[in-house]
Amino acid sequence: MMPIPILKKEQCLVATIEATISDQELLALRDQLVKEVGEEHSAGVILDVTDLDVLDSFSVRILRDMANAIRLCGANTVIVGIQPDVALTMVQQGLKLEGIHTAMDLEDGLAYFDGRNKTAL
């Protein structure tokens, strides 16, 4: 099991989820991200799921748990790059990403945190 690299960009942590990710790897990523947010005092986490061609109920639940835990650490989560057919399948299966911001791509995700910083200042 290869650990998923977590990149740091200014105040944000960025992790890219690959299509081949296993449930165990996703759980490990969740733990690792929550831990790093606490250690680094990051403002936010960006999860790039561009590569995923399916988001099932398990992954959605893990992502929601992760976002909630990260919020408890005082940071926000943005999921970027959900593909159109993945999004439609999720909606049709009743899977929701409540309370998690979504953006089109990494650029928009970073812009989201930039905008938040500006309004905070």
Added chain:
Amino acid sequence: MHSHSKEEIKLPENGSADDSTVLRYRSDNELMAELIDFLRKRRMRLCNIWMRKIARENLMSSMTPDEIKKECAAIYENYLATLETGSIQALEFYAQELSARILPLGVGTQEVIAIVLLLRDVMARSLFSHYGKCPQLMKHVLDIYEPAANRIALTVASGFLNEHERIIGEQRRSILELSTPLLPVRNRLVILPIIGVLDSQRVRKLCEQLLTGIKTHRAKVVVADMTGVAEIDAVAANYLNHTIAAARLIGAEIVLTGMTPEVAEPFILLGTDLSSLTMFEDLQSAIDKADELLGRTVVYADESAHRQEDL
């Protein structure tokens, strides 16, 4: 079935059947040949009776008398030719060509079928008054005339229905193709004008095109203008809700505008969570909202000057 008729079809007495003619006919083919010959000789007379009936029933009112006369003569000829050869191929072709020509004139399919049935009856009455004196021969005549005449009526009717279906199919295809133009207005803002009836099939296509269009235009806000939507069913409304939610997951916001009460009704009946929708009554305020979502403010050069004065 013709005995109660008040319609008079005068035939020359010398043409009437007598017992000797009964014995002369043995095969159906021979009798059919004579019937066709008989109907062809009385072409002018029967055509006139037929056209009077058409005028009385007020059929083909959108065509001029001359056009009706020409069309009647052509139908009469085709009718006889089909009786003669027994092949409906030529008639099928004629019916198809006729339907393509007169349907755009506003002549309904039922009118054309009524006209063909009138001709069938005019001919049957003429045959009846000619052969009616001898019941045996009359029975034989009807035996061979009726199936042929009914086949002709069926052929014409199905020809017209086929043409109808072809037109509908063609229109449906072109509607599907034209239905979802995504119009980029400003950077990351696109407008989606939806026009026509939204049924489940069309909404599926629309949704597909919209979601991929969001990606290709990298749109952050889509203003969906529903002003032109005449009707929407529950399935389509539900699908549209899904599309809006899916667009949000992709990272784009859909702003709805131009909802009429009729269009809003299916959404209400579905129990749609209205707080999850962004709606405006007109396109202008929707675009203003879109600008706000994009973090832009529109400042008009002269207006800002006025505002300065006001202050």
